[in-house]
Amino acid sequence: MQFPKYKLEKREKVPNWLRLSLPFIAIGISFIFSSIIILIAGKNPITSIYSIFYGALGTRLGIMETLVKATPLFLTGVAVAVAFKAKFWNIGAEGQFFAGALAATWAGINHFNLPSILYIPLLLILGFVAGSLWAIIPGFLKAKLKVDDVVTTLLMNYIMIYFVTALLEGPWRDPVTQWPQSILISTNAEFPKLFARSRVHLGLIIGLLVILAVYIIIKYTKLGFNIRSVGANPTASNFLGINVTKTIIIASLISGGIAGLAGVGEVAGVHYKLTENISSGYGYTGIVVAMFAGLNPIGVIFSSIFFAVIITGANYMSRVTGVTSFIADVIQGITLIVFLAVLIFYEYRLRRIK
């Protein structure tokens, strides 16, 4: 008996069915790998993975919580996507998220005498500006001084988080409970809920609107063209007369601002105060979300929901099966790696050699 032989052959064009099915293939393969890890941990992978999906999608409460978790991911995901499109390696969404949360908290705990219709936009504007300012530093350093953006954005996450901790353990510490968290923000600054008996809030709509706006900017505006062009080839863009420096700085500004909005949403929509662990890694998950969406803003919607399912479901699963909820982080990592690996089939195909 002879094994059939295959070889990799370069593709001319990516068929649509492949473009759509590849993420599902990646999810399937990554669940196989995750199952092996769950098996090694001595648990049943089938009940574990089933309870992830049941916990996230099987009940009304589960679906609502999944939407709550998807909300910040919409924003951090599309923030990372914009930056990566311009090849600005913004790994700093986590820090920019905290910058936004910080600004929103500042405005919220000052209890300005404003109606909701003004208070909420104030939070959003301040959060966007704070995130932008935090991102524009590495953006400027990259564009003007050729300082590596990966390192600066990453290290600035640590600086921002220490700064937030200093505030929460110092001047902003809750005077009543003495916990390292801020006091509650003004009720007029709180995001309204979208559905009764759930935590789903205005942030969901804001997230979707931002995604739509980014989609339009990237696809139909001159700025979007410049961003794509700089990302594809900065040298050629320069010859085309595109101001590469300016484009990178604007991309960093948009990206950081959107990540900041995610922070605003968690403060004003979910917790109504600032805590040290308000993020649970949304900035980093945003990278996975953006990559899995192929940096496509609309794809970010589906990708965010998928990872929100994993995060929400993993919490439920850990209560039921005793597999810790950190499996969600493992699945995120595996899914990203597997997805990257199968992406090669965009470029090549297997052909059987006779």
Add this chain to the structure above:
Amino acid sequence: MRDILSVTFAIGLLSATLRMATPLIFATLGELFCERSGVLNLGIEGIMLFCSFTAYMVTYLTNNIWLGILFAIIVGMIFGILMAFLTVTLGISQHVSGLGITIFASGLSLFAYRQIIGSPTIPPTIETFKTLTIPFLSKIPFIGPILFDQYLLTYIALILVPLIAFIIYKTNFGLSIRAVGENPEAADALGINVFRTRYLALIIGGGLMGLAGSFFTTAYFNMFLYGIVGGRGWVSIALIVFANWDPKRVLLGALLFGGVDALQLRLQAIGFRIPYQFFLMMPYVVTIIVLILVARNAIAPSALLKPYKRE
């Protein structure tokens, strides 16, 4: 305030500098192998975290630190193979592959720790390395306690610097690494196997990152904590630029960062009326400033970030 000017303070500070620099020396030398061969390895942070966990776990289970370190190195090498498969064989973006590995390895560390140890109020500790006091030499005033009363891993790190400089600049293997990192097409034409060389560089690099990770749980602390590596992998990525991809300057960069880290710890202990978090920020702030100062003159290996495809 007078404490800062005393000799005891200086000895303590310099000795701690060397100690804090140790994992950075290993990690940055590891990254040096990768980048010299043309591959940026952003998996470094996650690899260090998972290997610090591995060293802890194996030591915890076997009561043998050496076994812990050995496994950390092996696991680091396996991650090196994974990184090589993604970036060398498949030719995927090095940025994203590395971040993917960091996200995966970090998640796996937290998952495995929680699954095996659970979440007890007091994390279980392990027996760690004691400092190895070298007889006679450690008695030399001032220099003795700084240089000759350190962990074994610190001595190894110091020996590795000239050794790796020798490998990179004076051996055929080092020449191959530099060749595939500068001009893979030319190296290929000269009969150097680009793929094999890059695989080897990433495997050695991963092993060194594993060794770096093991320092945190077998010498520096005696337990595993989620934030134990705390961005030092990313600092290494900055140090390699500072060092201009030269092993000897890696030592200088690691000592600089280790010095700031040691200093901020001492300033915290003295108790200024500034929140301690501002001292914790110092190493990261200094790293960014240093990076800004050197960025203009940094010359990266020409083929860094470029996958090699043989037509």
